[in-house]
Every structure is written in structure tokens, then in C-alpha cells.
Amino acid sequence: MIPAARHLATLALTTCLVAGPVAAQDFSEEEIKQLALQAILENPEIVMEAVAILQARDEEEAAAAARASLDDDRDMLERDPNAPVVGNPDGDVTVVEFFDYNCPYCRRAGEQVSAMLETEDNVRVVYREWPILGEGSVFAARAALASREQGKYEDFHKALMQARGRVDDRVVLQIAAGVGLDLDQLQADMDAPEVQAHIDTSMQLAQSLGFSGTPSFVVGSALAPGLIDADQLIEMIEAAREDL
Template identity: 55%
Template sequence: MKGPATWSELETEMKHWVYVAAIGASLASPVAAQELSEERIKELALEAILENPQIVMDAVAILREREAEAQVASAAETLANQRDLLERDENAPVLGNPDGDVTVIEFFDYNCPYCRRAKPTIEGLIAADPNVRVVFREFPILGDDSVLAARAALAARAQGMYEEFHWALMALSGRINEAQIMQTADDLGLDVAQLEADMQSDAVTMHIETSLSLAQSLGISGTPSFVVGETILPGLVDQARLEELVAQERSDG
């Protein structure tokens, strides 16, 4: 399936419209359209665009519409064909009930203030529903410090400390850096030397790469973002809304 349109495709679309404009402008000319030189086509196109600037806006609008349609199709295909990867990836941390009947997936970044505000929402959801699973997808898009935090949290799984480390990092204020990340690990009693080694593991790298790939195919570009069943929720969501979607997914079976 063709992916979302890119700005290189916009250029192609624009050239198409320019050519159409040039051919249209040439109809009144005794010179056959197929005999026009590229330079003359550009001249005629410029004349047509100057006379009707809406040509450019129409080309942009068409591309954006195609991009939106392609993104919706891409997201639907991912939800249909990559459900196991989204919900049952063994390389993704799971909180709540690992055997729960409904899965909530969160894409997040430790330096995202809205992700931090979502912390009590996720904690509340887990506390209120003993049969929900929450899959965490580390999605570090806010710089190198975010990547370090994601790698450190994922590496903590090898020491059985992901959950504690995750909540501790989410509880920090301001932009976190490497010193704070490692200090937090040390405060929790993690073996920091082992953590630093595990941060470079293939499993850690694969998790982040998979998160980026899934996010792109789902049209997720910001944090936090949630997936429940067929629903993709960008941005901060309150607990009541998540509980509503979980109940709906449960009733749908």
C-alpha cells in the first residue's frame, strides 16, 4: 500500500499542474503542445499561474487530501495486520494485568510534560481495572536525553525494575538529563554499570525502532498517544475516557 504523501510528491503534483496550465495556455498558440520546449512550457505555466494563483492552492489541497486519506488507510491496515505486535510484543513492557482481556497502548516520551500529566491517569486506570493491560511504547522524539531515558528504562527490565524506574522518571520535573537518569537508577538500587551496558542491547534498540515504525504507520507524531482497540487517541486523555473505551472494547469482545 502506498504510504502518506510527501513534499517531494507535492513537487511532482505541482509540476503536473504546471504542465496542465502550460498546455492550456498553449491551446491558443499555433505551435502544437508537443513541440513546446521545456523553457516555453515554464513561461506559459508562470503566465497561467500569475493569472490564476488558485492553481497552486488547488495542487496543495489535493496533495493534503491524498495524504490524509493515505494515513487513514495506513492506520487501519496497521491496526488490522499488526495487532499482535501492538498488543503482544514480548519486547514491550506491560503493566497492570499481563493476562488482562483489554489492552491500552501508550506512546510516550519522558521529557513530555503531558506524558507526565498522564501518569496518574494510567496509575488510576490500572488500580481501577484489575483486568486491563497497559503496553508501554517508548517513543523518544524530544531529543537525545529522551533517547537516553528510554534506553535506560528499557534496560532496567533486565534487572526486573522497569515499573519502578518508569514511574520514578515520570515523577521528575523539568527536562531530565543523563546525570538525573543515572542518579535515579542508583537511588532505586539498580546496578548502574550493568544498566549502562544493557542500554546498548539489541532488544532496547529494536523496541525503539519498532515504536517509531508503528507510530509512523498509525499517524502518531506526538506524545502521549494511546491506542485502544480500533481507536487512536492523540494527546492527553482523562481516565474516564480510557475507561469508556476499555469498557466498549470489552463489550465488543
């Protein structure tokens, strides 16, 4: 019996047992199902109650799993040598951002991260390239990671985030040329194993943390899926400092 049906059956049995001294084990599974159906027909609000209970339980279990994953993966999240870092590399608080260059909310989030860094000089930001919005996103992420070999990651990242409309192979290479990247070297470096390793690790970390889309942030012990503004980021950073 599925969990929802089992919960409904329990409610039905409770109703019956109140009416008389009948042991639960005296009912067959088929009789329990019939009691559950009868209870639903007589009290349809039971369905919503059961759904709410199951949803709350699932959310609690997911949150607990995410917290456990955060503890297990903190070193990889904050200190992965294969992840780009901006801001103060020796900062006391680390902000981890998962993003996709074709995500409009990520572009807005990038502006908020930049605004935060203008006022916070003791924060390091770790970028996790998480291309989940198609082939153009994958090409952009690979190109951005490859640009590290030419020392242009931060400039290229900002330029990609400022692009209008979707980025694809052609747009990415145009932007790359605009920031002074050698395109032949860039495209060769895109096939480096560390490029794919970074993307694979981003996918693994995002899934284990329960993130389902971009942008998503980790600040200290806090998980923040979705777009947040600079003030919210600063509040989370200050809370993380209190926990140090």
C-alpha cells in the same frame, strides 16, 4: 509535471474546453503550463483549491496506510514479549503508549494512564519506549528497559515520569538509586541486545503507524497521537470492547 501543477493544468484546460471544442491532446506540455499559469493569474483561488484537494488526498492515503499497518502489526503492538506490560496482563483490552521521558506531555499522559487504571481493572497497558528527544532520553529509555532485570521497571518508570526538568545520565542514575536499583548491574544490563531491539521496534512501529511525536496511543483499532485524558482513554477502551 508535479501533481499540483497537473491539477491546475486540468482546471485550466477545463476552462478552455468549455469555451470551444478543443481536444486536450492538441496542447503541448509547454502550452498546458502556460494555460495553468494564466488560470492561476486570473483565478488565484485555484491554488488554494488544489492545495486542499492534495492535502485531503494525502491525509486519506496516510490514514489508509496507518490502518493497514495497524492490522499487520497488531500482534507485535499488543503481544511483543520484549515490551513492558502494566495493569492487568490478562486484560480484555490493550492500550499501547509510545512515550519519551523528556516529553512534558508524556508526563501528563502518564498521570492520565494511572488514573484510568484506578477505575479499569481489566485493561493491560503496553509501554513502548520511544526516545526521540535527545541523548538523555535514549539513556533513560535504556535504563528503564534494563531495570526489568531487577524487577523494578514499573517503579522506575513512574519515578522517571515524575522527574522535574530534563533527565540526563546523572539524573537517571540518581532516580535509579532512589528506587533501589543496583547501578552497576543496571549499566551493564543497558547494553543487552533486547534493550536496543525494543527501541528499534518502537521506532519502526511508530513510523509505520504515522506517529510523529510523543505521546501517542493505540487502543483497539483507534490511533490517538497526542495527549489524551483519562476519560478519553476510557471511552476508547469501551469502544474497543464493543468491537471484541
